[in-house]
Every structure is written in C-alpha cells, then in structure tokens.
Amino acid sequence: MxxxxxxxxxxxxxxxxxxxxxxxxxxxxxxxxxxxxxxxxxxxxxxxxxxxxxSDDLDLVTKVASEYKSILDSEDKTVSVTVTTSVPMDDHLRAKVRERAEKQLKAPVYLVERVDPSILGGIVIEARGKRFDASIKAQLANIRKTLGSTFVGSDK
Missing domain, CATH: 1.10.287 (Helix Hairpins)
Structure with a gap:
C-alpha cells in the first residue's frame, strides 16, 4: 500500500x-x-x-519536424492517405480505396483510417494537402447553401 x-x-x-x-x-x-x-x-x-x-534548442522543434519530413519524403515515395468514413471500412472497400488512390497519386499508399460518425456516410480522403469530401454531411451542407442562396432574398 x-x-x-x-x-x-x-x-x-x-x-x-x-x-x-x-x-x-x-x-x-x-x-x-x-x-x-x-x-x-x-x-x-x-x-x-x-x-x-x-542543449536549449527547443526553439528548433518546428525546423527539426520540417527537416524530418523532408528527409523522409525524399527517401520514401509512399503517400500517406487519410480516409475518414462513418463506420469502419471492410477489406473490400479498403482495397478499392487503396487501388484508386495509388492509381490517382501514381505512388504506393499508406492508408490512415479514421471513423467519424458525424459525417453520416460517404467518405473523406486527404492526401498531399488536398481534401476530397464526398461525405453526406458535406453534401447536405452544399444543398443547404444552394437552397439558401436560391430562395432567401430571391425575386424569382
């Protein structure tokens, strides 16, 4: 004790x-x-x-991280692709996403899988600083925006 x-x-x-x-x-x-x-x-x-x-070098953390990424990127051509779905992906979907991403990016792909029920359905893919959002949540937001700009304050 x-x-x-x-x-x-x-x-x-x-x-x-x-x-x-x-x-x-x-x-x-x-x-x-x-x-x-x-x-x-x-x-x-x-x-x-x-x-x-x-060594009183903590102010170099950001530069070390940048150099680390640079060295890693120059030595390894694998692209990290983050895939967010509302439920865990099964093996079939995982293989399909990997295949399409490798074809599109022309490089081997490392999938980082995330589950976020708030996207409601669909898929969000992020790679090389770009984002492809085909989630139900994003589609609903686009519909809401389109309807709002079409009908609110419209003369038609």
Whole structure:
C-alpha cells in the first residue's frame, strides 16, 4: 500500500509542477492538451526532446519536424492517405480505396483510417494537402447553401 501511496504522491507532484509552470506562463490548459498527447510519443521522440531541451534548442522543434519530413519524403515515395468514413471500412472497400488512390497519386499508399460518425456516410480522403469530401454531411451542407442562396432574398 505504501508503494501505491508513493506512486500517487509522485503523480500528484508531477501534475502540480506542470500546473504551476503552465499557470506562471499563462498556458495551463494548453499544457494539459499537450500532456494528453505526450503518451503517444515514442521513447526516441521523448529522448530527442530531452536532448534538445538540455542543449536549449527547443526553439528548433518546428525546423527539426520540417527537416524530418523532408528527409523522409525524399527517401520514401509512399503517400500517406487519410480516409475518414462513418463506420469502419471492410477489406473490400479498403482495397478499392487503396487501388484508386495509388492509381490517382501514381505512388504506393499508406492508408490512415479514421471513423467519424458525424459525417453520416460517404467518405473523406486527404492526401498531399488536398481534401476530397464526398461525405453526406458535406453534401447536405452544399444543398443547404444552394437552397439558401436560391430562395432567401430571391425575386424569382
């Protein structure tokens, strides 16, 4: 039990240290968001950030990320394609999406699958900074916009 208490005390101490530091800089809530994402970091990322902090180089994080992407892109021609659907894709749809994306992009494709019930149906595809939105939600928004501009304030 004392081991559990010791762990709880450490956890509270770390959390309070983060809160105090964040409050002092006026960013306590932003730090919480960052902290929630930190658990996704690999040990290598955490180690690199620690080394950068020790060398007072944290201002280089954005440049390092850009260089990382540049090096990766020059060495690997695979295109990351994010596919959002309202329900999980089955193997048949996944293969069809991959095949079409590879044909369109003329490159091997790595699919990142997301499920977002709020799109209601259809599909949203993002690759190379472009977005193709064939979701029901987007179609309804377009219909609403068209009807609004056609009938509201119209003389016809």
């Amino acid at each position: 004392s081991n559990k208490r010791s762990e709880d005390e450490k956890v509270e101490a770390y959390a309070r240290a983060l809160i105090e530091a964040g409050r002092a800089e006026g960013r306590a809530n932003a730090d919480l968001v960052q902290w929630e994402h930190a658990r996704k970091f690999s040990p290598e990322v955490l180690e690199t950030l620690s080394a950068m902090q020790a």
